[in-house]
Amino acid sequence: MATLSSSSGGPDLVDFLHATVLSPKGLLSLVVSLIVIVLVTEAYRANFPKIQGIPEVPGALPFVGHLHRLGGRSGENDATVFSQWSKQLKSSVFQCVLGNQRTIVVEDWATMKHLWVSQSNALIDRPHQPGFVDKLGIDLTGSCMTDQVRKCRAAGMRALGKPNWHKYYHLLEPSSGKFIRDVYRKAAAGQVVDTYAYLRQIVFDLGLSLTYGARFGEVDDDFMLTFIKSINGISSVRSSTKIYHHFVPLLRIVPESTNETIAAERVRRKHRDVLYNRYMDRVNAGEKVDCIVAALHEDKLNQEEVHGTCLSLLQAAPDTVASGTYMAIAWLASPEGRATQAVAHQAILDAYGGDRTKAWQMAFREEKVPLITSIYKETLRFFTLAPYATPRRTVADVTLPNGIVLPKGITLIMNAQAVDHDTAHFGDDAWQFRPDRYLDPGKTEAAGLPHVAFGAGSRICPAVNISNRIIYALVTRLLLAFEMDNTTDPNRAPVMDAIRFSDVANALVAHPRFYDCHFKVRDAAWLDATLANEVSATTA
Numbered sequence: 054m055a056t057l058s059s060s061s062g063g064p065d066l067v068d069f070l071h072a073t074v075l076s077p078k079g080l081l082s083l084v085v086s087l088i089v090i091v092l093v094t095e096a097y098r099a100n101f102p103k104i105q106g107i108p109e110v111p112g113a114l115p116f117v118g119h120l121h122r123l124g125g126r127s128g129e130n131d132a133t134v135f136s137q138w139s140k141q142l143k144s145s146v147f148q149c150v151l152g153n154q155r156t157i158v159v160e161d162w163a164t165m166k167h168l169w170v171s172q173s174n175a176l177i178d179r180p181h182q183p184g185f186v187d188k189l190g191i192d193l194t195g196s197c198m199t200d201q202v203r204k205c206r207a208a209g210m211r212a213l214g215k216p217n218w219h220k221y222y223h224l225l226e227p228s229s230g231k232f233i234r235d236v237y238r239k240a241a242a243g244q245v246v247d248t249y250a251y252l253r254q255i256v257f258d259l260g261l262s263l264t265y266g267a268r269f270g271e272v273d274d275d276f277m278l279t280f281i282k283s284i285n286g287i288s289s290v291r292s293s294t295k296i297y298h299h300f301v302p303l304l305r306i307v308p309e310s311t312n313e314t315i316a317a318e319r320v321r322r323k324h325r326d327v328l329y330n331r332y333m334d335r336v337n338a339g340e341k342v343d344c345i346v347a348a349l350h351e352d353k354l355n356q357e358e359v360h361g362t363c364l365s366l367l368q369a370a371p372d373t374v375a376s377g378t379y380m381a382i383a384w385l386a387s388p389e390g391r392a393t394q395a396v397a398h399q400a401i402l403d404a405y406g407g408d409r410t411k412a413w414q415m416a417f418r419e420e421k422v423p424l425i426t427s428i429y430k431e432t433l434r435f436f437t438l439a440p441y442a443t444p445r446r447t448v449a450d451v452t453l454p455n456g457i458v459l460p461k462g463i464t465l466i467m468n469a470q471a472v473d474h475d476t477a478h479f480g481d482d483a484w485q486f487r488p489d490r491y492l493d494p495g496k497t498e499a500a501g502l503p504h505v506a507f508g509a510g511s512r513i514c515p516a517v518n519i520s521n522r523i524i525y526a527l528v529t530r531l532l533l534a535f536e537m538d539n540t541t542d543p544n545r546a547p548v549m550d551a552i553r554f555s556d557v558a559n560a561l562v563a564h565p566r567f568y569d570c571h572f573k574v575r576d577a578a579w580l581d582a583t584l585a586n587e588v589s590a591t592t593a
């Protein structure tokens with residue numbers, strides 16, 4: 054054993070150091086000790102200390118915090134797990150830690166309104182998801198509100214705004230007519246129909262047209278299917294808690310062996326280039342193509358911004374609107390909903406003085422039947438498609454209703470599934486589907502916010518109005534054309550439960566389980582003539 058043998062220090066101290074700390078064994082112990090210190094410090098390090106006065110979910114693990122119980126790992130979606138925690142803690146506001154991200158979860162309407170609506174400007178950022186958003190280029194939904202994102206969001210909102218809707222009728226009307234014609238043909242052949250792919254195509258077609266001025270014809274078009282697959286690959290990761298790398302900084306020292314986002318982004322980019330090149334060919338041939346790319350070029354956005362805006366819209370469009378319409382049909386065609394079909398059909402006729410052709414023609418152009426409006430709002434509330442909305446990050450201190458201050462930079466999650474079923478706001482029947490809930494505006498409309506399916510406040514979905522109108526029109530046209538009845542085959546019947554309607558437990562956006570429906574034409578002669586008129590009007 055080495056000892057300090059001389060009081061003068063000098064060489065003896067050096068010998069001592071060489072024999073201990075600087076020896077290979079000593080250096081190894083030093084490195085190991087440092088690693089242990091770093092690991093111990095990292096193990097429970099969060100970006101913010103615990104906030105006093107807000108209950109915290111017990112059972113955080115080192116490094117991952119509460120992530121091990123989220124991301125579908127327990128078989129439930131995050132919103133459902135949040136509600137279990139809220140019940141356990143007896144508090145509608147609580148804190149948990151996602152990797153190193155201290156996160157406040159809000160479960161009730163009143164607190165949601167106090168933060169997301171009344172302090173909207175302070176909630177304008179998104180938490181950074183390293184390993185995801187940095188692989189995508191500009192991504193409106195997943196990015197903080199930089200000047201560039203603000204510019205792109207404004208351009209997207211302009212394109213989706215009401216003054217531009219007249220440009221989209223000539224797309225939506227024939228594509229919905231074609232959808233109904235296909236359903237009609239199958240029904241006439243005695244087949245049940247799963248409408249999902251048709252509905253998605255209508256919305257995706259609209260998205261392609263309003264972004265790159267493109268259009269794809271058939272449901273099984275290979276190009277469209279691979280493009281949608283890449284889009285879904287990206288959406289399945291956005292704001293999801295399924296990938297530990299996105300939340301645990303230490304894990305990012307080791308690169309991910311395969312990154313779902315990078316793979317999907319490569320495919321998405323290839324498709325984007327095809328669309329863009331087709332657009333440029335048309336422009337170079339002297340055609341004036343009316344679409345966002347054209348408008349954005351005029352707005353002097355650079356190419357990255359043009360593509361970022363277009364892809365962000367395409368990314369969000371197809372499945373959300375399709376799923377909303379799909380669940381409205383599922384409810385109307387359920388034993389519980391069938392009586393409402395007759396009432397809604399009559400309400401449409403009444404609104405147009407019995408002229409069903411006029412009702413058909415105006416379906417996309419005006420919202421004249423309050424019961425249909427109520428049905429689509431109730432559908433979007435009841436089957437909340439983005440169960441935990443999209444997380445936010447504060448850009449200034451905000452206060453809870455009880456005065457507790459949440460610091461600038463903290464992550465906030467609105468449990469939209471819980472907020473949309475808050476009995477204190479919607480009443481004791483919040484977990485029941487009531488088609489007429491929004492006929493009596495009363496308290497449900499008090500905030501100008503019927504539900505939070507589209508989020509709320511500064512980053513609310515920019516496509517709220519156009520999405521609502523598309524669902525309204527499709528439901529109206531289907532009711533005019535058919536009586537609908539879900540299959541009784543238990544393997545293909547829809548699931549009508551407000552949580553279990555979706556099979557997806559590990560992603561931001563729910564996806565309804567597929568189902569089949571019987572469609573019985575109400576008046577074949579009228580439908581034949583109406584569809585024929587629409588086709589000839591489009592081709593004229």
Ligand code: HEM
Pocket residue numbers: 193194195206209213260365366367369370371373374377438439442443444505506507508509510511512513514515516517520
């Ligand atoms: C029923 C249909 C839809 C639902 C339920 C829905 C839901 C949502 C939700 C919950 C958010 C987050 C809002 C927040 O943080 O408060 C969002 C954001 C967004 N949605 Fe939608 N959406 C739908 C349709 C669409 C469509 C058709 C488009 C595009 C054409 C679109 C584009 C976007 C974009 C770009 C954002 C990001 C906005 C931002 O972060 O600033 N959405 N949507």
